[in-house]
Amino acid sequence: MGPRFQNNDRARLYREIYEQHGPIAPVVLPGDVPCWLVLGYRELHQITSDPVLFSRDSQLWNRWPEIPADWPLLPMVGKQPSILYTVGERHQRRAALISDALAAVDPFELRSHSERFADRLIDELCGRGSGDLISEYAKVLPALVLAQLYGFSDEAGARLVPSINALVDGGPDALAGRDTVKSAMSTLLASRRAAPAAGVASRLLYHDYARDFSFEEILEDMMVNIVAGHQPTADWIGNSLRLMLTDDRFAASLSGGRHSVAEAMNEVLWEDTPTQNIAGRWTTRDTQLAGRHIAAGDLLMLSFAAANGDPQVRPDRGSFTGGNSAFLSFGHGEHRCPYPAQDIAEGIARTGIEVLLDRLPDVDLAVSPQALVWRPSPFLRGLASLPVRFTPTPKSTAGGSR
Template structure:
């Protein structure tokens, strides 16, 4: 029997210290074994899995663990800033077994409607339009002016969101991941916009994913549809923005890219892959709760206790050491898309969006370089994501006005079409 070891004090995973140096936090946590106590917000503690094998075992073990947070949630204040991410909603993310399969089928079938070549063309068109808005100025914040706007446009198009509601959607999603006092309001606003959209499509279906989900054989009611859409948007938008941002930063700072977007020998594909190993956009999530008191990888767990997976820590070295730079290699895959029944269902479209976004930028602004020292860049607070606040760059101004006109004209024609292929 494993001897009981007094757990250390929980390490805070919120606030500027964690945001500035998460790797140091992961290194310290690994020193306590495969699971270590963390604090997600004042008064909200969890156990964090930092070991690769323990993470895979947990993510696949539906017998020992449930995704339903309600027993844990009953112990947490209603206004806790982590609830917009961890609080129960009737979605795929918080359900097990047949209920999960029903939601997951509807989500998978909707995502399967994306035609990759149509999606690529749509993303490239929007990318060039966004780049055209700042190309002539010679500087830009690639998060606010590019990485955050591009996936939003894709989601707005997929779900048929009215153009004027786009900003509310992106603010709602960003707000809920920040895990600050505003997180609850942000999520409530997101739900309100999507509820209006679902009611409108129930009354008059169109050729968009909202209408498709409403008509799916799973028979989702309005609220279930609202919740799956907000899940797809929130699980999709923020991580895709951050994958683009983190990969661009990697290209701008890694010597193999020669400090600019087009100077080195490596490709966008390689930059994305390295970021998925070293700086995954969803750093810590995979919330699970033991169904009963149990022991897991030598640690005693109480029924209903919150256990999270650190995808970021599990991807990097499992033994504590002076450097986290060595990543696992060989047959084991990185965990940036999670694993088991709740792994990301949108890996392919997400990769396609990120890849196309970066390729467009590198082909248009080939000498872009960081406009501030890399050490001065700030990361958003919160325990769940790895997200730059800003990514300021400068470059030789490019005149894209002729092309912008061409794409505006093409775009006006294309705006009447969908990036999805729904039925014959």
């Protein structure tokens, strides 16, 4: 959590840890709680490919007797009733339920909603000639689109955005934000159970596997998916725009080119992936990994960011990643981000960036690149703000159809 971890020196710090300790390093979490940080690409791949030995069941942790009730990482590590910590056949059925509900999202409908909300947000700032593309755009667009896909009205989705952001920011309003989001989700699910309608919520309730899970479990998974879908997508948009505004390789996109939008988004997943580290996996028995003795019940923190820059896999990090999509930014194995969720995130992010560049073609940073500040999170990678300037333009007449 030091300054090197919170700025652009993070990649070099990962490499130094790797050079000193190898692909698995002993680290301490807040409160001097020990765990293993997995930095190696091959090791992370091995761990996520073996859910029997490296389980997602946090109840296996051998440190629980020492963890205080107010430990700050409990929301990320604690015992939860969601799909994140479900294992075995029950997890497979739960994952299929969510994946099928998301897979039914029409890509044309997704793009239409994304364009419509993107135009609406840009309309709020286009006449000013300046704005913050994080707070006014990237941190709003995914939540609006996801709320629409789940079945919320435009107005209800807009009311949820501040609470979703409060929840994911983890500040003093986080618990109140979670309560608001959970209450709205519960009301939506209850209404869909009484009267099915279009949207992900109804598909979750009326899937063949839904009978295996309680109303509360389905509600918890809706919460997980809208939060996990919103913030990484917001950071994907923000990190990609930062790259395109600061790296000459992507300048063509700011003049109307389209191929390099996808290239910039791909580059970000390698170099500044929104999901940096995740806790984690717990060993079900003593084992050896990369020359380390890992005791039963040990916690392994998975560093997707470090693995993407593993010197054994990418000796030259200065080379352009191009279309290489072998990154681990969405995880791997049966607990990876569902493929339909990945497609939805990519659709929202790419549409959001393209609409922004269409509407504000001369957008430029309003500060020096060195003045940009990253949010202080060990798990996610995103900017605190992205101030820009541009030529003021009139509001859109596109109506969400391009």
